Amino acid sequence: MKAEVRAPRLVDDEWAVTEHHRIRTEVFVHEQQLFRASDRDARDDDPGTIKVLGLRDGVAGGAVRLYPLDRHGLWQGDRLAVLAGARGHGLGGPLVRFAVATAAGRGGQRMVAHIQPRNVAFFRRLGWRVCGDEEIYVGVPHVPMSIDLGQERADHSR
Numbered sequence: 001m002k003a004e005v006r007a008p009r010l011v012d013d014e015w016a017v018t019e020h021h022r023i024r025t026e027v028f029v030h031e032q033q034l035f036r037a038s039d040r041d042a043r044d045d046d047p048g049t050i051k052v053l054g055l056r057d058g059v060a061g062g063a064v065r066l067y068p069l070d071r072h073g074l075w076q077g078d079r080l081a082v083l084a085g086a087r088g089h090g091l092g093g094p095l096v097r098f099a100v101a102t103a104a105g106r107g108g109q110r111m112v113a114h115i116q117p118r119n120v121a122f123f124r125r126l127g128w129r130v131c132g133d134e135e136i137y138v139g140v141p142h143v144p145m146s147i148d149l150g151q152e153r154a155d156h157s158r
Contacts, residue, residue: 006090008062008098011051019060020051027081034138039079043067052098054082054091061086066099066111073109073149080113096126104149111149114142 011020021040028039043049046067054062062082069076077099082091103111114137115123120130123145132144 006054006056006094008052008054008095010102011053016053016060017051020053020063023053023060023063023083024079024081026083028079031084034140050102052095052102054086054095056086056089056091061089062091062095064095064099066103068106068108069112073107075103075108075111075149077103077111077113092122093126096123100126100147100149108149110146112144112146115145117141117143120145
């Protein structure tokens with residue numbers, strides 16, 4: 001039996017851009033109905049936004065984006081999406097870890113995200129901490145969470 005290869009990659013070509021947005025549209029527009037037609041916003045056009053695609057045996061199944069919020073090392077990760085058929089196959093963790101390592105590698109000190117309550121335990125297992133009270137984002141509850149990127153840099157330098 002062949003082992004599955006799970007590899008996040010930076011979105012750096014037209015195919016990857018298309019797949020990244022297709023996955024987000026499937027999850028956030030069609031499945032969760034958080035947005036009417038598109039979840040795209042001004043961050044998608046900002047050159048500072050980094051988009052990541054999650055692949056399983058070369059097939060796109062997940063996406064996330066990240067961007068700096070200030071010049072002092074605060075980053076945000078958002079729009080983490082894994083297609084329903086790809087869930088449970090180990091794409092989410094590598095996507096989050098890749099985003100964290102990417103922000104840390106670009107001088108980030110801390111990353112924040114708004115997490116749907118059902119995913120808080122998943123993020124805790126990846127080292128994230130709740131950093132505020134539950135809030136409403138795009139009409140549904142989310143929990144603010146953060147992770148220290150200084151520790152991420154230290155872990156990768158060993």
